[in-house]
Amino acid sequence: MTEQVRVALLVTCLVDLFRPSVGFAAVKLLEDAGCAVAVPSAQTCCGQPAYNSGDKDDARAIARQVIEAFAGYDYVVVPSGSCAGMVKVHYPELFGDEPAMRAKAEELAARTWELVAFLVDVRGMTCVGASCAQSVTYHDSCSGLRELGVKSQPRRLLASVEGLTLKELPDAEICCGFGGTFAVKYPEISGKMASDKVADIAATGAGCVLAGDLGCLLQIAGRLSRVGSAVETRHVAEVLAGMTGSVPPIGAPRKD
Amino acid sequence: MDPTSRAFIENAHAGLANPVLRRALGIAGSGFPARRAEAIARLPEFEALREEGRAIKDHTIAHLDYYLELYEKNVTAAGGMVHWARDAAEARAAVLDICRSVDAKIVTKGKSMVAEEIALNDHLEKNGIVPVETDLGEYIIQLRHEPPSHIIAPAIHLMKEQVEEAFRAAHTELDPARVIAEAPQLCAEARAILRPQFLAADVGITGANFLVAETGSSIIVTNEGNGDLTQTLPKVHIVVASLEKIVPTLEDASTLLRLLARSATGQEFSSYTTMSTGPRRPGDLDGPEQYHVVLVDNGRSAMIGGEFQEMLRCLRCAACLNHCPVYTAIGGHAYGWVYPGPMGAVLTPALIGVGEAGHLPNASSFCGRCESVCPVKIPLPKMMRHWRERQFAERRIAPSYRAGLKYWAWVAQRPALYHALVEIKARLLGWLGKTRGRFRAMPLAGGWTQIRDMPAPEGRSFHALWAERQRAKR
Numbered sequence: 001m002t003e004q005v006r007v008a009l010l011v012t013c014l015v016d017l018f019r020p021s022v023g024f025a026a027v028k029l030l031e032d033a034g035c036a037v038a039v040p041s042a043q044t045c046c047g048q049p050a051y052n053s054g055d056k057d058d059a060r061a062i063a064r065q066v067i068e069a070f071a072g073y074d075y076v077v078v079p080s081g082s083c084a085g086m087v088k089v090h091y092p093e094l095f096g097d098e099p100a101m102r103a104k105a106e107e108l109a110a111r112t113w114e115l116v117a118f119l120v121d122v123r124g125m126t127c128v129g130a131s132c133a134q135s136v137t138y139h140d141s142c143s144g145l146r147e148l149g150v151k152s153q154p155r156r157l158l159a160s161v162e163g164l165t166l167k168e169l170p171d172a173e174i175c176c177g178f179g180g181t182f183a184v185k186y187p188e189i190s191g192k193m194a195s196d197k198v199a200d201i202a203a204t205g206a207g208c209v210l211a212g213d214l215g216c217l218l219q220i221a222g223r224l225s226r227v228g229s230a231v232e233t234r235h236v237a238e239v240l241a242g243m244t245g246s247v248p249p250i251g252a253p254r255k256d
Numbered sequence: 257m258d259p260t261s262r263a264f265i266e267n268a269h270a271g272l273a274n275p276v277l278r279r280a281l282g283i284a285g286s287g288f289p290a291r292r293a294e295a296i297a298r299l300p301e302f303e304a305l306r307e308e309g310r311a312i313k314d315h316t317i318a319h320l321d322y323y324l325e326l327y328e329k330n331v332t333a334a335g336g337m338v339h340w341a342r343d344a345a346e347a348r349a350a351v352l353d354i355c356r357s358v359d360a361k362i363v364t365k366g367k368s369m370v371a372e373e374i375a376l377n378d379h380l381e382k383n384g385i386v387p388v389e390t391d392l393g394e395y396i397i398q399l400r401h402e403p404p405s406h407i408i409a410p411a412i413h414l415m416k417e418q419v420e421e422a423f424r425a426a427h428t429e430l431d432p433a434r435v436i437a438e439a440p441q442l443c444a445e446a447r448a449i450l451r452p453q454f455l456a457a458d459v460g461i462t463g464a465n466f467l468v469a470e471t472g473s474s475i476i477v478t479n480e481g482n483g484d485l486t487q488t489l490p491k492v493h494i495v496v497a498s499l500e501k502i503v504p505t506l507e508d509a510s511t512l513l514r515l516l517a518r519s520a521t522g523q524e525f526s527s528y529t530t531m532s533t534g535p536r537r538p539g540d541l542d543g544p545e546q547y548h549v550v551l552v553d554n555g556r557s558a559m560i561g562g563e564f565q566e567m568l569r570c571l572r573c574a575a576c577l578n579h580c581p582v583y584t585a586i587g588g589h590a591y592g593w594v595y596p597g598p599m600g601a602v603l604t605p606a607l608i609g610v611g612e613a614g615h616l617p618n619a620s621s622f623c624g625r626c627e628s629v630c631p632v633k634i635p636l637p638k639m640m641r642h643w644r645e646r647q648f649a650e651r652r653i654a655p656s657y658r659a660g661l662k663y664w665a666w667v668a669q670r671p672a673l674y675h676a677l678v679e680i681k682a683r684l685l686g687w688l689g690k691t692r693g694r695f696r697a698m699p700l701a702g703g704w705t706q707i708r709d710m711p712a713p714e715g716r717s718f719h720a721l722w723a724e725r726q727r728a729k730r
Contacts, residue, residue, distance in 0.1 A: 011718050013668075017678050018711065020718035039722050044674040050665050052622060054644030054653070058665035065669060093638075142623040175581045179621025184703030186619050189268055191707030192585040193621070222708030225694050233711075251711035253693040254686075 004036040005123075008073035010066070010112075012083045013045035014214040019250065022214060025241035026079040026115050033123040035075075042069035046083040051090060052180055063091050067104050075122065076112040079237050080213045081144020084114040089147050114144050115237060116212060120153035127160030130242030135165040137206035138236070139197065139220065140172045141213035154212060154236050161239060167204040171196075176211075178219035194223035201231055208232040208249070210239060221251040257375055257403055259608050261592030264615035271586040277413050281584050284412050288578035291522025292629070299518065309515045309632045312508045313500075313569035317560065323469040323502045324551070330472030334534025336547035344374035347552045351376060351461065351494055354548050355385055358492050360458035366476060366483040367391035368463025369407055369572060370498045370552055372594045373607070376461070387461075388453045390482035392446055399426045405588030407595065408520050408574040413587050416442060450482070460486040460544070464497035465516065465571070466509045467549070473533040474549065475509055477517065477526035484530050493532065493544040499556045500568040512571060515631035519573040555607045563642045567602050569632040574599075576626035576636060582619055591616060598626035598636040605643050614652055617643035679717040686715025 007030050015022045023039075030037045047062030066087065070076045078084035088109045095101040119125040138158065144150035158166050177183065177193025184190075197220060201209045209224075209231055211217050221233035232249035248254055260267060271277055296302045316323055328338040339354075341347035347370075355363060363380060365371065365387055377387045377398070389398040393411035397404055399422040404410030411419070420436050423445055436442050462483050464474040474495045476483045487493045503509050517523040536543030559565055577583045577597030588596035593613065595603050601616040610617075617640035626636045647653055667674050689695055689712020697705045704710055 013678075016718045017682050018713045020682075020714055020716060020721050023718040023722070039719070041675070041719065041723070042671045044668040044671050047668075050661060052641060052644070053657075053661055054641065054646070054648030055661055055665065056645050056648075058662070058669075062665065062668055065671075142621070142625070146624040146628050173625070175621050175623035175625070177581065177621060179623070182619070182621045184701075186265070186268070187703045187706045188265075188272060189582055189585055189619065190621070192272055193581050194708060196581075196585075218711055219708065221711045222694070222704070225709045225711075226696075226707065247714075248693070251694040251709060254690050254715070 004034060006074045007035040007037050008070050008076050009037055009039050010043060010046065010070065010076055010078040010083060010087070011039060012078060012080045012214065014218070015079060018218065019214055019235065021243060021247045022079050022235040022237055025235065025237035025243050026077065028241045029115065029119055029128070029237060030077060032128070033119055033125050035123070038073065040069040046086040048082065048086050048180060051086065051094070056094070060094050063094050063105065064101070067091070067101075067108050070108060074111065075118065076108065077115050077118045078112065079115040079235065080215070081114045081141050081148055081150050082213050082215060084112055085143040085147035087112045114148050114150050114212065116154045116157060116240070117144075117148060117150050120156055125157065128157055128240045128242070130240055131162035131164075132239050132242070132244050133163035134208050134244070135167055135206045136208045136210050136239070137167050137169040137201055137204040138172065139169055139176060139201075139209060139211040139216060141211050141216045142175050144212050145173060150212060154210075157240050158210075158236070164239070167206045169204055169209075170200050176216045176219050178215045180215065183219060190219070191223070194219055195227075198223045198227060198229065202229060206231065208234060210234055210236040212236050217250055221249070225251050257372075257378075257593065259593040259612050261604065261608070261613040261616060264590060264592060264619060267590035267592055268586040268619070271590045274587070276415055276418060277587045280413050280415050281587055284409065284578070284584075288521065288574075292519060292575060292578070293522075295518040295522040295524060298524075302518070305511065305515055306631055306633055309512050309571075310569060312503060312511060313632050316503055316508075317500065317565065317568050320499065320502065320560065323504055324499065327467055327469040327472060327502055330470065331534065331547075331549055332472070334472045334547070335537070336472065336534045336549060339548060339550045341550055341552045341554070343554050344552070347374045347496065347550050347554065348376060348379040350550045351496065352379060352383055352385075354492065354494055354546075355380065355459050358458055358546075360385055360492070362453065362457045363387045363459045363461055364390050364454055364457040364486045364490065365394070366460070366462035366478065366486045367394050367410065368461070368496055369404075369594060370463055371461065371496050372404060373554065374496070374552065376496065388450070388457065390450055390454065390486050391478070392443065392480060392482075395446060395450065396422055399423070403589070403594065405596065406574060406577060407572050407597075407599075413589065454485040454489050457486075457490045459492040459494060460488075460490040461494045461496060462487050464495050464501050466512065467497055467502045468504075468506055468509050469502055470505045471533055473506075473531045475513075475529065475531050477513070477529050479521075479523075479527040481528050484528060487530070487532055488542050488544065491544055492546040492548070493535070495532070495547075495549045496552065497549065498552045498554065500570070516571050516573050519571070519575040519629065519631040559606055564602065564606050564639055566634050567599070567606065567639060569634055570599055570603070571631060572599075573631055575629040575631065579625045579629045581623065581625070582621070598640070599634075602634075602636055602639045602643070610643055610646060611652065614647055617641075675717065675719045679720045682713045682717040682720075683715060686713045689713070690715065
């Protein structure tokens with residue numbers, strides 16, 4: 001038997017705090033894809049809040065921590081296009097004038113993947129053993145889509161989920177208005193973008209909206225519940241890992 | 257115009273609450289991107305063309321001094337004259353001097369963003385010269401005494417009802433009982449009013465989409481033909497253009513023209529593409545007797561060699577505005593100065609200062625759609641981030657926000673402490689939010705809960721659960 005591929009999971013700070021189920025869904029999918037999964041404990045956040053607020057020094061310091069914590073694994077997999085994009089695209093840029101660190105950042109970038117893209121493009125996964133008797137729609141989160149080219153991979157795996165119907169979302173590629181600190185610095189604009197997104201979601205008639213980024217999902221779920229919509233919100237990994245029966249949707253009451 | 261960018265949040269609120277703007281942007285918001293997408297689908301080499309366009313602009317800006325001097329030499333050889341203006345005041349003075357030298361009373365104007373930037377109309381009016389905007393959109397907003405809200409469709413924030421209102425208020429010599437409810441009637445009226453102005457004008461002022469170094473030509477694109485009448489009928493033609501409009505050759509200009517109209521309106525080519533080289537020559541049937549170019553720097557040369565240099569590639573196509581979910585939500589006036597949308601969020605701070613325009617590069621979710629449609633691949637989000645870096649370094653952000661960020665970053669660099677704090681937070685918020693699954697309000701999170709609920713955490717942190725799972729395995 002060949003040695004297992006060693007994958008380190010970059011959990012992301014939002015999954016860590018809000019939705020550990022997404023992390024466990026990722027672990028299950030990676031193990032199903034034949035990977036040995038590790039979760040380096042020296043990780044906290046990828047540094048985007050600092051980076052996008054103009055605090056480059058702290059962004060660099062956090063990037064160094066991530067680069068060190070994730071050294072030595074075959075791959076680093078992230079259940080978020082935004083955080084994966086941070087590592088893959090922006091870490092090398094952060095060290096533009098430090099050649100040694102830049103080389104390390106590029107080495108890490110080359111091994112880093114968004115979860116669903118990794119399953120399909122690297123591990124060659126074509127189907128998952130999950131079922132979900134629901135009609136769903138899918139929002140393409142901006143960073144995953146435009147920085148990493150995540151578009152067909154989630155649709156491909158969703159097509160293999162037994163009982164699931166995908167209703168395409170009009171304007172699926174338009175931002176939901178999350179944008180990290182943008183959401184709290186400009187709530188009115190962010191809210192308008194969320195309202196437009198929620199209206200598009202409602203127009204599909206789907207019972208559940210999926211995406212690959214918890215930031216967008218908190219925004220969408222928060223707006224859906226504020227307007228009294230019954231549409232459920234989930235991370236795509238939860239559906240692919242077959243967890244919809246055991247884990248309530250984002251923002252729904254818990255029974256345990 | 258005096259910037260109102262400091263009041264961005266209030267301006268945006270007004271835009272969001274304006275039903276006319278909502279309707280107008282609703283139409284434009286989907287129309288432009290759909291037409292662009294169709295035009296690009298018909299041109300398989302569009303991506304290669306974007307690369308070529310970027311390379312042309314980068315090369316030109318890297319050798320700007322050379323091409324500007326070559327351009328001046330060729331303008332002069334064709335019988336024209338170049339006037340160098342370091343800033344807006346010098347540019348206004350140069351235009352006024354030329355107008356005065358021919359004792360101009362009426363000046364017709366083609367659409368020009370740099371003329372807006374240097375507030376040319378106000379200056380001419382103050383000095384007794386009547387500027388007449390001849391682009392329909394510009395004419396409408398001139399009547400309404402307001403700035404453009406879009407760089408290629410200046411009156412995009414209006415519906416035909418507002419145009420009718422403006423025409424009835426301005427054209428008092430016409431029959432008040434006339435019917436001008438529909439667009440063709442409004443166009444016909446504008447044409448009838450403007451036609452004598454074209455003939456009466458002493459000077460015609462246009463902008464330029466490109467200045468061609470090898471020939472000394474200026475190129476404008478229009479869909480109304482007003483630019484041609486503006487620059488060929490009066491005795492004097494003044495081109496007002498900023499430095500970065502220069503391209504080396506006609507071949508380069510045609511490459512960029514192929515990108516421009518498709519990116520802007522989804523046309524393969526604008527209805528009119530007009531080249532001017534010097535004044536009328538002997539034997540020419542028409543054309544001006546004098547041809548002047550006022551070359552405006554106004555902060556551009558200071559962008560060269562720095563982190564905003566790539567912004568000088570901008571063709572002013574407005575694709576970034578049309579595809580921006582923030583612009584299409586709030587409209588162009590919210591940005592508070594001449595250039596709105598993503599390109600304005602980068603350019604405006606460079607021209608009027610980041611102290612004045614600090615909101616603009618922050619009011620972006622970094623969705624990246626602007627960069628993905630830019631015909632010359634300007635990394636707009638990256639440059640907005642550069643402005644944020646500068647604001648952070650210069651302590652131009654709220655002290656409470658800065659302190660919060662610094663505290664968070666300090667904790668984020670201490671994983672054991674961080675994990676302990678996250679676990680406490682996850683347990684506490686998970687417990688508080690268990691029955692409803694969400695929070696309608698939350699201390700210190702008013703910015704979030706103002707417009708959406710906060711989904712409750714599941715109750716444990718991932719790292720705590722993972723550590724338990726690993727211990728159980730052993």
